Amino acid sequence: MSVAGAWRTRRQRYALVGEICPDCHRHIFPPRDVCPHCSQPAGPLHTLSGRGEVYSFTRMHHAPKGFEQQRPYAVALVKLDEGPMVTAQLTDVDLQEIHIGMRVEMVTRKLKEEGEEGQILYGYKFRPLMATGD
């Protein structure tokens, strides 16, 4: 991702800032210009709670360029409590204990180091929800 691109998307990556559609009142993530549900202009910004559950997951044995050092890691589809689904890595978790339905919460972590000359990209990952945190 370019430096400008990382800057443009910083709010959604650091804090899961999405939107609520003024027409159909559904939550949207990431922010869009048009609501994907009702095709009306999308609405005001709204920060998501960052809690949800694992809809599906995979353990990556082959990593793309820039992610080799993190191997092995798990990627999940996380269904957020407000409705939207996101693709993100799971962290602070025993890879063998991940299961569909697992409750998770968002944390900010390093996503990718783009080499000597490149930037370090930070963003959301998800970890198992602490028992006391609810």
Place this chain on the structure above:
Amino acid sequence: MRGVSIVGIGQIPVGEHWDQSIRHLAYGAVSAAMQDANIDRADALYVGNMLSGILLGQEHLATLIADFCGLRGIEAAKVEAACASGAAALRMGYLAVASGLHDVVLVAGVEKMTDTPSGSTTAALATAADAEYESAHGVTFVGLNALIMQRYMYEYDVPMEAFAGFSINAHRNGAHNPYAMFQRPIDLETYRNAPMVAEPINMMDSSPICDGAAAVVLVPTDRAREFVTGHHRGPVRILASASATDMLAIHDRRDPLFLEAAHLSSQKAYLQAGVGPEEIDFFELHDAFTIMSALSLEATGFARRGEGWRMATEEEIGIRGRLPITTMGGLKSRGHPVGATGVYQVVEAVLQLTGQAGENQVPDARIGMTQNIGGSGATIITHILAT
């Protein structure tokens, strides 16, 4: 709108062609198709390709190929729709002929994937996904399909080995295809022992990284007989050409386990062709991963939701089965040179419909369907062909 027919086909063996550049790969297929149709000129050349810019530093690809094939002056343009680029180029050619604008159109699909280290190729393939919200999180193209497969197995209580039959079928057919990358059969043991790529997807669920090129010549149906020579066994009509899209990212789909774009494009194609799924004699589907075979069969009306995997047997999908699929090896065994795949599928369908499929000939094949998928299901293009 005019009817459109295919009067020439060409393909090169799929594999790792370290001795050939992308221009040579394309020339091999284009020249074979032109020879088959007995033409030395065309009005336009449309090239399906996904990765030439990112992997080879070569854009302006169709013009380069026209130049290299001796087609100076011809209209030429590259068409990109990720792994569905081949079918997207075919559809462009179809539209050009059907509209009456052009009489003789060349369509080629070409991809060169083995010049770069596999990490770079993997990262390039991931550009089919949402760069900011999928790929940025380190998920590969295999990983995205793994997310779908894991949920599918959970929701429908499907054992992993249930998918093996798709791979076994593909390799059984590829074994008799001289253009296939892997020309040997595999068994359940091979599948069980295959290393994991992204759980639950193993190496035997996945199509390989490879090079390839295929081409066809399109003309108006009412002029097709002029082009058919002794070499080619008769023209094949394109009864339907239909394309549809879904949300680019899996996480934005209404139901990640349903290929809405496959449903939409196949319904449009059935309507256009005036046939239903029960009249399709064979189906060249997009088995980039075994899970995609199951989902395609469900979305195009051959299996109920959650039951596509039950068709992974020889009685169902073998050459003499109820619905033969991947009859020349599919993406798994013939190989998946991404932007070329959609054109290979059509070349193979023409071989079936003209009785040139050899050991893999589907008996009495009259109507065939091809389906090319871009990304994890966001662009899906369906063609129906008949003699």
